Each structure stands twice: as structure tokens, then as C-alpha cells.
Amino acid sequence: MENKAICQSCGMPLDSDDVKGTEKDGQKSNEYCKYCYENGAFKHPKMNLEDMKSNVQNQMKKLEQHEYAIQKAINILPGLNRWKKN
Known part of the structure; x- marks a missing residue:
């Protein structure tokens, strides 16, 4: 299996430069x-793991x-x- 970034x-695939942060x-x-x-920083620095789980779930549901x-x-x-690290 190919190891993708x-x-x-x-956890979003970084398969092209236009989806990579800066x-x-x-x-x-x-x-x-x-x-x-x-710009070298997290957009939501106070986000915790549980928040990210909810965010990923919601975004993926929107994408069906x-x-x-x-x-x-x-x-x-x-x-x-x-x-x-947390």
C-alpha cells in the first residue's frame, strides 16, 4: 500500500500543493x-482532539x-x- 501524506x-490527504497549508x-x-x-500557525489553536473529531465527522457527512x-x-x-503532543 502506498504511503500517502x-x-x-x-487527516486530509495532502495530494496536491493547493490543499497544503503555508x-x-x-x-x-x-x-x-x-x-x-x-502562515506557520494553526487556524484554530484552541481546538482540541474532540473538536477535531466532530469537525471531521461533520465535513465528511456534508460530502456524503x-x-x-x-x-x-x-x-x-x-x-x-x-x-x-497533547
Whole structure:
């Protein structure tokens, strides 16, 4: 199985530069997406893991993702770098 880069905050695939967040110097982040990270900082710095789980679930439901895929996405969140530090 191919090891694909995913956002280390929400788990979104980082499969193109236009979904990648930005560092302070304007460089694209290889670690976080544009929905979580901008100008070298998290867009929602006070967000906790439970908030992110709800956010991911809500966004995936809007995209009409299958419940299995939603649960799988939520289950990987605690292992991502942003949440392992907490």
C-alpha cells in the first residue's frame, strides 16, 4: 500500500500543493492542510482532539461519505502529530 501524506491535524490527504497549508515564509507545508494551518500557525489553536473529531465527522457527512470511511478517519486522529503532543 502506498504511503500517502496526510494532514497531521485533520487527516486530509495532502495530494496536491493547493490543499497544503503555508509556513511563515510562504512555503507550502508538507505536514498540514490549508484548512488547519496558515502562515506557520494553526487556524484554530484552541481546538482540541474532540473538536477535531466532530469537525471531521461533520465535513465528511456534508460530502456524503460512507459511515465506515468517516469512522476510519476519526480513528486515525489521535495518532497524528498535532494530537500526540497533547
